[in-house]
Amino acid sequence: MSPPAADFPxxxxxxxxxxxEHVTKRFGGLVAVENVTVAVEPGKITGLIGPNGxxxxxxxxxxSGHLAPTAGRVVALGHDITGWSPHAVCRxxxxxxxxxxxxxxxxxxxxxVMVGAGFGGGARVAAGGARREAMAVLDFTGLAxxxxxxxxxxxxxxxxxxxxxxxxxxxxxVLLLDEVLAGLTPSEVAQALTLVREICARxxxxxxxEHVMHAVMNLSHRVLVLNYGRLxxxxxxxxxxxxxxxxxxxxxTASDDMVAGESAGRRSDGAEETPHD
Amino acid sequence: MTAVRLSPxxxxxxxxxxxxxxxxxxxxxxITVLNLGFFTFLYVAxxxxxNILGGFAGYVSFGYAAFFGLGAYTTALLWxxxxxxxxxxxxxxxxxxxxxxxxxxxTLRLIGPYFSIATIGVGEAMRILMLNLDNITGGASGLNLPxxxxxxxxxxxxxxxxxxxxxxxxxxxxxxxxGLGLAALRMDPDAAETLGVRTALFKNVAHxxxxxxxxxxxxxxxxxxxxxxxxxxxxxxESISLVLIALIGGIGTIWGPILGAAVFFAVQDYLxxxxxxxxxxVYGVLxxxxxxFEPRGLAxxxxxxxxxxxxxxxxxxxxxAPGTVxxxxxxxxxx
Amino acid sequence: MFTAQNLISICITSILTAGLYAVMSYGLAIIYGVMKVIxxxxxxxxxxxxxxxxxxxQAWHLDPIAGAFLNMPIFFVVxxxxxxxxxxxxxxxxxxxxxxxxFGLWLVLQNVALAVWGSExxxxxxxxxxxxxxxxxxxxxxTRLVVFAVALAVMAILHVVLNHxxxxxxxxxxxxxxxxxxxxxxxxxxxxxxxFGIGTAFAGFAGGLMTLQFSFTPDxxxxxxxxxxxxxxxxxxxxxxxxTIGAAILxxxxxxxxxxxxxxxxxxxxxxLLVIALIVMPGGVAxxxxxxx
Numbered sequence: 001m002s003p004p005a006a007d008f009p010x011x012x013x014x015x016x017x018x019x020x021e022h023v024t025k026r027f028g029g030l031v032a033v034e035n036v037t038v039a040v041e042p043g044k045i046t047g048l049i050g051p052n053g054x055x056x057x058x059x060x061x062x063x064s065g066h067l068a069p070t071a072g073r074v075v076a077l078g079h080d081i082t083g084w085s086p087h088a089v090c091r092x093x094x095x096x097x098x099x100x101x102x103x104x105x106x107x108x109x110x111x112x113v114m115v116g117a118g119f120g121g122g123a124r125v126a127a128g129g130a131r132r133e134a135m136a137v138l139d140f141t142g143l144a145x146x147x148x149x150x151x152x153x154x155x156x157x158x159x160x161x162x163x164x165x166x167x168x169x170x171x172x173x174v175l176l177l178d179e180v181l182a183g184l185t186p187s188e189v190a191q192a193l194t195l196v197r198e199i200c201a202r203x204x205x206x207x208x209x210e211h212v213m214h215a216v217m218n219l220s221h222r223v224l225v226l227n228y229g230r231l232x233x234x235x236x237x238x239x240x241x242x243x244x245x246x247x248x249x250x251x252x253t254a255s256d257d258m259v260a261g262e263s264a265g266r267r268s269d270g271a272e273e274t275p276h277d
Numbered sequence: 278m279t280a281v282r283l284s285p286x287x288x289x290x291x292x293x294x295x296x297x298x299x300x301x302x303x304x305x306x307x308i309t310v311l312n313l314g315f316f317t318f319l320y321v322a323x324x325x326x327x328n329i330l331g332g333f334a335g336y337v338s339f340g341y342a343a344f345f346g347l348g349a350y351t352t353a354l355l356w357x358x359x360x361x362x363x364x365x366x367x368x369x370x371x372x373x374x375x376x377x378x379x380x381x382x383x384t385l386r387l388i389g390p391y392f393s394i395a396t397i398g399v400g401e402a403m404r405i406l407m408l409n410l411d412n413i414t415g416g417a418s419g420l421n422l423p424x425x426x427x428x429x430x431x432x433x434x435x436x437x438x439x440x441x442x443x444x445x446x447x448x449x450x451x452x453x454x455x456g457l458g459l460a461a462l463r464m465d466p467d468a469a470e471t472l473g474v475r476t477a478l479f480k481n482v483a484h485x486x487x488x489x490x491x492x493x494x495x496x497x498x499x500x501x502x503x504x505x506x507x508x509x510x511x512x513x514x515e516s517i518s519l520v521l522i523a524l525i526g527g528i529g530t531i532w533g534p535i536l537g538a539a540v541f542f543a544v545q546d547y548l549x550x551x552x553x554x555x556x557x558x559v560y561g562v563l564x565x566x567x568x569x570f571e572p573r574g575l576a577x578x579x580x581x582x583x584x585x586x587x588x589x590x591x592x593x594x595x596x597x598a599p600g601t602v603x604x605x606x607x608x609x610x611x612x
Numbered sequence: 613m614f615t616a617q618n619l620i621s622i623c624i625t626s627i628l629t630a631g632l633y634a635v636m637s638y639g640l641a642i643i644y645g646v647m648k649v650i651x652x653x654x655x656x657x658x659x660x661x662x663x664x665x666x667x668x669x670q671a672w673h674l675d676p677i678a679g680a681f682l683n684m685p686i687f688f689v690v691x692x693x694x695x696x697x698x699x700x701x702x703x704x705x706x707x708x709x710x711x712x713x714x715f716g717l718w719l720v721l722q723n724v725a726l727a728v729w730g731s732e733x734x735x736x737x738x739x740x741x742x743x744x745x746x747x748x749x750x751x752x753x754x755t756r757l758v759v760f761a762v763a764l765a766v767m768a769i770l771h772v773v774l775n776h777x778x779x780x781x782x783x784x785x786x787x788x789x790x791x792x793x794x795x796x797x798x799x800x801x802x803x804x805x806x807x808f809g810i811g812t813a814f815a816g817f818a819g820g821l822m823t824l825q826f827s828f829t830p831d832x833x834x835x836x837x838x839x840x841x842x843x844x845x846x847x848x849x850x851x852x853x854x855x856t857i858g859a860a861i862l863x864x865x866x867x868x869x870x871x872x873x874x875x876x877x878x879x880x881x882x883x884x885l886l887v888i889a890l891i892v893m894p895g896g897v898a899x900x901x902x903x904x905x
Binding site for chain 1: 454457458460461464465467468469470471472473474475476
């Protein structure tokens with residue numbers, strides 16, 4: 001079942017930095033992602049929403065190389081990256097952040113970002129260069145003051161920011177953000193949104209998985225909706241919110257998600273996230 | 278690139294090295310000291326080498342005797358064929374390094390404890406195989422080697438040189454981009470991959486580098502001891518000595534293996550008269566105590582006494598803070 | 613060499629050995645299954661079990677089989693204590709920490725035994741040690757039969773306990789899914805201590821049983837440790853029933869390998885199987901790899 005035609009300037013397969021062609025992912029008998037085809041617009045923010053368990057993170061895992069698709073192709077930045085290992089995908093210029101933030105615990109904030117800077121996409125960077133780049137990224141993301149602190153000392157909002165900083169340091173052309181707003185207070189959400197906009201303004205294509213509806217709708221140029229692994233809607237935020245099937249998909253979990261997403265602190269993975277400044 | 282971890286203590290090592298190098302000048306006939314020095318330096322070298330894979334990358338191998346033994350026999354066999362022993366050392370290292378690649382590529386894909394178990398299997402298999410290759414290794418009766426001309430003082434210095442090389446290598450690795458990648462893949466291989474670290478390649482490179490160094494040590498040992506038997510050089514005791522040295526000294530640090538080797542041999546020497554493996558009993562107890570109370574080992578203890586900033590140990594967990602999940606206790610790992 | 617009679621003889625030996633191997637490995641399997649800890653001290657307790665049986669035999673002329681059973685409660689308590697005082701404290705650390713700690717414990721056990729009993733070969737001779745039963749054309753050592761029978765009996769009891777008692781089911785539940793077990797009201801900490809106790813009890817029991825078939829020194833146990841691990845890997849790590857399969861595979865592989873290689877190389881079969889199984893085997897082994905595909 002194909003999504004309703006979207007009203008976009010033609011994002012042809014060749015100009016799109018990230019294309020999924022009939023991507024399917026099965027885990028034994030469970031179909032997590034089914035026949036998803038989409039071409040992401042360059043330089044824009046694309047939201048990816050759907051009820052819990054719809055397969056959003058699985059799609060990210062397939063794109064980033066952590067999982068190989070059962071069927072279909074992933075084409076990014078001119079290469080067929082299906083089945084590539086994650087490091088190769090990163091070096092090509094596509095980086096993903098994790099839903100559950102995991103900074104390297106024994107490294108400082110700066111060192112965390114240096115890992116991204118030292119190994120990421122593009123030309124190889126000498127040791128000194130990696131440090132400079134890392135500091136620049138920390139500046140950009142507002143973490144410069146904490147550069148020398150151990151990563152384990154950061155608050156949740158700061159860790160989320162570090163996760164983004166790390167990914168940014170790999171000089172990506174495409175950035176996949178997985179629920180960066182979950183567990184943040186309203187003011188933290190606003191700061192994060194500003195950061196995402198600034199990243200987009202630098203020309204980086206962004207795809208974000210989000211449950212915080214108002215944020216996604218405000219931020220995204222285009223929204224993809226996944227349900228039970230299938231793409232059920234693809235359009236502007238306005239079109240998608242009016243889409244009947246989308247509303248039906250969410251009816252079961254309506255109140256949590258339709259209301260502003262501060263309550264999205266409770267996670268299916270059981271991790272307690274206490275937002276604080 | 279290290280920023281926070283190079284300490285004044287690391288800079289003191291070269292000074293110590295110079296002092297130690299002068300000892301044979303002042304005590305050329307004190308065989309006890311020279312012997313003790315030889316073994317200590319040899320095991321400092323091996324401990325530092327082991328630590329590159331075990332401490333920096335986090336892959337604890339119980340099978341390094343295979344590399345030591347291979348290095349020893351490479352030197353021995355070439356020597357018996359007329360080579361000057363010293364010239365054989367690089368080859369001893371290469372032979373061990375080649376073997377480490379053969380073994381490492383498949384086994385380094387395993388996670389932590391499973392890798393460790395696999396290395397026990399490989400190490401023991403090598404010992405038995407070598408024991409049975411009579412025509413090459415002399416089998417159960419061992420291999421006798423020609424007598425040597427160099428004095429104990431020469432061996433002392435040679436071992437010190439090897440230890441210095443291992444030290445420099447370890448320090449270089451730690452401070453390099455490669456070392457950062459190793460640290461990242463130790464703490465979170467998935468995240469490291471996501472950020473572009475070629476985890477498989479790096480692990481194997483670390484393995485090869487450390488195996489090379491241990492192989493050279495084996496060669497030097499063969500020249501010194503002039504008699505080789507598989508149960509000596511391929512023994513499990515040899516393998517676990519390296520683990521103990523690094524762990525008790527302080528895994529993942531530079532001074533750890535140095536301290537660990539010094540203490541190891543001091544203890545062994547002191548307890549020699551009691552019964553042969555008593556030092557292993559002490560070490561078993563120390564290992565348990567350290568894992569319970571001070572996973573950073575003696576180096577960590579020293580740092581704590583000196584009041585330095587707490588640096589978490591590779592094998593302990595960082596206290597879980599809001600928003601993170603504690604490291605998994607299952608072999609599959611989180612993803 | 614490849615005569616039918618010879619081959620059947622090897623099969624018989626393999627089956628008998630498999631029984632012993634299974635009992636020897638169950639302790640390791642239970643501990644691993646419940647708490648995902650690789651108990652390297654299993655070898656130490658195996659050895660200690662053998663030596664304690666020796667002590668009973670020398671002091672009270674107790675038959676090794678009775679000695680083996682006597683070991684069970686004693687080693688259960690010891691295991692419980694070890695868990696509570698040592699293992700539990702490092703469980704939140706990386707898995708390698710518990711492995712190393714138990715390895716340290718093994719070193720201690722080995723060297724304490726060395727100090728107490730010295731390094732000579734010990735063995736226990738009973739009235740039936742040298743006897744053999746005639747079975748058609750084959751002669752089977754009585755000790756082997758006895759060991760096999762007892763092993764079988766104990767495993768049957770274990771099977772009953774695991775499947776028909778609350779404790780057994782709680783244990784299996786924790787093996788399958790610790791989180792779910794916790795939510796179901798099972799005290800997983802207690803179960804873990806229990807599992808460790810049972811595992812150690814089995815080690816002590818197996819050690820005692822093994823005195824009928826082997827002579828032993830404080831180094832005894834090292835090769836069996838690896839074989840036990842090979843067995844549980846072959847059987848599918850979290851599969852308690854798989855232990856018997858793994859034991860059979862190893863026993864047969866070892867016995868038939870002797871047809872093709874020197875006897876002294878026999879242990880290499882176990883080590884090779886271990887490494888290959890770790891790398892190649894599907895099922896439980898797949899969870900050992902860092903990257904899924």
